[in-house]
Amino acid sequence: MYDLVVTIGFATPWTAAAALGSMHAVHVALGLPGSPPPVLGPFELMLTAMMGTAVAMWALARIRYPFASLIAIDTVGRVAFSTWMVTALVAGASPVIVVFLVPEAIWAVLQAIGVKRAVR
Template sequence: MPLGRAGAIYDLIVTVGFATPWTAAVVLELQRAAHAALGLPGSPTPVFGPLELMFTAMMGTAVTMWALARILHPVASLIAIDTGGRVAFSAWMVTALVGGASPVIVMFLAFEVLWGVLQGIGVFRALR
């Protein structure tokens, strides 16, 4: 499933920066800087302490490993599970935006929706 592998490569590129507390702190600072530079409404990403960075890094590590699994084994069942995850991630991003989070999230949301649709089409074709 080429679209599944491509979505996994995208995920790896986007999430590997969140896979350690040190790199996550840098990525989050870049998000705060983008929010400020663009003069966006809503609340910027807060400065995270050690606990928040630990949870961020745990999620970044899990998504990075999940991306590697799908790159190595882009089978329909794994891509279907990931497509469901993209729907959930998109819902959480919309929830954050409605709650006043920085519109910087919209960039991530757009790609989640795009990859969800593309992978969904690929899974549908594979299962037919």
């Protein structure tokens, strides 16, 4: 459910633009260091919406079919997503990303524990 709630806002170009605009506003209002979330053009919004749609659909599949194998695949994805967020932070991206990074990393650990138990 977490993934669906977090990513549904990125599932269309219009909602992705609004979500990124909100993140940009928070970055500026708080005077955060680093590069603020950008205002995206049509091409970038299309790619963002495609990613948001894919993640939302994957979240629905995992809710409907909570198999250990899908949870294991999802755990690897969470580690990858967390890695890309840390990479962006190190490269100077806005600390607003931490709002997504912390729960992503926590879910990765919890899911890894669950998968390990299921394998036993």
